[in-house]
Amino acid sequence: MDPLSDVLSLLRPRSVLSAAMNAGADWAIRFPPQGCAIKTGAIVSGTCWLVVDGEEPILLKRNDFFLLPHGHAFLMASDLELPPLAAADVFAAVRFGGVVRIGEGGSFLCHSNRFVMEGPDAALLTMLLPSVVLIRADDGGASLGWLVARMMTELSQQRAGSALVIKHLAQMMLVEALRLQAATGPAGGTGWLYALADRSLGAALAALHADPARRWTVADLAAEAGMSRAAFSEHFRKGTGLAPMAYLTRWRMSLACERLLHPDSPIAAIAIDIGYESESAFSTAFKREVGCPPRQWARRAMAKDGAGGRAAAE
Template identity: 40%
Template sequence: MDPLSDVLSLLELRSYVSGGFDAGGEWAVRFGHHDGIKFHAVLRGQCWVSVEGEPEPVRVTEGQCFLLARGRPFRIASDMEVEAVDVRTLLPQIHDGRIVTYNGGGEFVSIGGYFTLADAQADLLLRMLPPIVHVHEEPGLSTLRWCIERMRQELHEPQPGGDIVAQQLATMVLVQALRMRLAETRSDGVGWLFALADKRMRAVINAMHDAPGARWTLQTLAGHAAMSRTTFALRFKKLVGLSPMEYLTRWRMMLAADRLTNSRDSVAGIGLALGYESEKSFITAFRRIMNCSPRQYARRQLAGVNDAHDAGTI
């Protein structure tokens, strides 16, 4: 897989289409803090989106969407001067399956949903994204419009397996949004996502992801970039925000965390597979990045799974 697919797979991404919003006249709705990534796709009309802490609202029009990655309260409105109502007061007005109608509806229609991420690795993606990502660039919008239209159909015309279809469509919207974010040449963001836009850095990150257990050195990584060791190290740190070896270590620890949770491999075996010559050196690296030992991490994850299972049986 490519690095973006690697990361999204490791994050145990789950997407959910929570429902639609149908408004008429002048309106404004406020939302509280949230976990994961929220998304809204506009099917008809236009709205303004204001995120707490951001200086300017963003105008989103028909066929566009926006992602909210930092969990901050926000509001959407036909006019920023309109006093907002709390979204929770509108939930009793749900009709037609999962549609909230406000002020009679008919002028503005959107579909909303959210993505959940594996807790231990969520920062891999969330810290790469600004509080609001407005997906509006023309290239790729045809794909987005198709996904959004299909989500609308699944919401209005329920079919067997509709929830699975809606989840896959929502995931396509997220990936398309990340691709567009990646393609923004004017972006001055720092992190692995932005480094993928650089052909040479992408080759190095691909190599590390393809063989995380290889005995990488700064020299061999620089060879994949066809650059001198010094020039490569400076360029990588500028774009990614970490040195090449720091990035490699963090990626290895994310893989280790996944295997500790989802496999029966021993700590020593996981460390050996990820390039560590001894169990002690692996444990030291894991503790430095994850702030606990591998065994402590595994026990916490197991306890979390058991708690979730017990809660589901009540």
């Protein structure tokens, strides 16, 4: 698979809520921290401000699309001077999906999705993404229009099968937004998506993801990128926020975490499959990167998964 598909396969995003808001007059809504979740939004009509904690305010317009990968708290408002309402109160009536109306409606319309990350190493992977992914209408946001339009129809009409259609549409929006950002991300940005948009770094990342077990060196990756070793190292660090070998280690640990969830996968085999010569070398690297030995991590992860499954069943 390509790097974007690789990462999304390990993140395993699951759509848990899709809703729309039709607002009139002035309004402001405060959204709490989202935890290990990704939030997306599409502006159907009108304008509003988006303020993510720690970031500068962003004015959103018709056909703009945003994606928030880190679960930070954020504010959406027609006027930043207004005292905000709590999102839980505003959207209580549509906690299972639908369209909420503020005032008389008609001035502003938007749609949003919330995804939980079910991959075992989601936090490690989402940190490779920027705090805010913004796709302007002129940069491809309008190409998401048919998905947004269909989503609005399903949310408004709630026909038979709508729940399933909505989940699939949400997944398609997420992938398309990340794909657009990877293809058209602004030059000079920092983050994994910006690196994919860079032709040289994208080539190196594609090669690394295609064969993570290879004994890669910085010189090897530089050759894939068509750059000198020194220039590549600097460019890679600026583009991804990580040194090349640090990125390789992080990706290998993410692959290992996925494999460790399967009890029939021997640690020695996992070690070889992701590029380590021995179980002990892998275990040392895993503990250094993740914070505990592989077996301990696997026990904790499976116990947590079991508890989550029981809670869901109850």
